Amino acid sequence: MSSATYKILLPISIMVLWMCCIKASRELQENEEIPALMAFGDSILDTGNNNDLISVLKCNFPPYGMDFIGGKPTGRFCDGKVLTDLIAEGLGIKETVPAYLDPNLQSKDLPTGVCFASGGSGLDTLTSSLTSVISMSDQLKNFKEYIGKLKGVVGEEGANKTISNSLFLLSAGNNDIAIIYLDTPSRAFQYDVPTYTSLLVSWTSTFIKDLYGLGVRKIGVLSTLPLGCLPIIRTLHGGPMRFCGDNANRAAQLFNSKLLAEVNSLNSSLPQAKIVYVDVYNPLLDLIKNPVKSGFRVPERSCCGTGLFEAVILCNQLTPFTCDNVSEFVFWDSAHPSERAYRTMTPPILQDLKKSFS
């Protein structure tokens, strides 16, 4: 090679080297801030933990997952990705967050986080027992088991670091209010709404302190959805015009306002912890009230299981009727937003999470 060629090639190779390493060190830095994402609670975050349960609250069959990677039904209560995946993706952690109970889970999945949430679960022990899904205390048990496995993969020090630096998401209260309180008489007979919502918040607080006791330091606590505007609640409680159910929305708002206060109080009382409230109520309500602004056409019906099937939570396995274009629908089934609705809500949530935790 002539010296002239060297003169050209050398700067180029230095530049390539420089670009590669800048990129690598930036990724490393990102991963060190929030190396993993974990999720607890209900179907807003569940990525497939109910698949092997004997429960009606399962969705590992078509048309669920039709917009997921490979069009695969994975047990996500959605046509595609759920918030857990979208937040992990947005934080640069990974594309999808596997369910802890996924039989194909591998050791290499553990250090970047897994999901413990279970569709149909809630803060009230009555909720998970009526829906036959994984209770919050069993989710915590699974998390403890996970810590043991993580230590096997990255060592004790590595596991401690992962637990204390990772972001933990919690979504709970939706099923307690929408299923247990409003649609089964037992709890409503025992407690009025102010008492029940206070109880739910005290159970959330206990759960957060349990996580803290296990070394968790970064927690994002999701509000409930605007429950009265779920297609199923409109059908059951919205009258012939299928308005949003006022009682459900009022109960959700009361719970959320108490949750916000408790989260802020825990944030200041637990040393070294950062615990933030994540509002999903208002962003989703905004999509429902102003759908056209974000390219949606149908905010009040579900894409899957339209009509009579809107009186059941999941779209029916035997009659998997779906709309022509799910992108126009805020709701995928009668209780869960579509992937595009989640995607539309995610950017401001991500911005808040990045501000709080980076």
Ligand SMILES: *[C@@H]1O[C@H](CO)[C@@H](O)[C@H](O)[C@H]1NC(C)=O
């Ligand atoms: C890991 O954390 C536990 C408690 O959270 C502590 O007892 C232990 O000493 C830590 N181990 C290492 C290696 O840092």
Ligand SMILES: *[C@@H]1O[C@H](CO)[C@@H](O)[C@H](O)[C@H]1NC(C)=O
């Ligand atoms: C949470 O606590 C941190 C200090 O750990 C503080 O900077 C932040 O402002 C607190 N957030 C809220 C909403 O109180």
Ligand SMILES: *[C@@H]1O[C@H](CO)[C@@H](O)[C@H](O)[C@H]1NC(C)=O
């Ligand atoms: C489906 O709806 C989305 C959102 O309104 C729109 O952008 C897209 O063009 C539609 N697709 C078809 C095939 O009509």
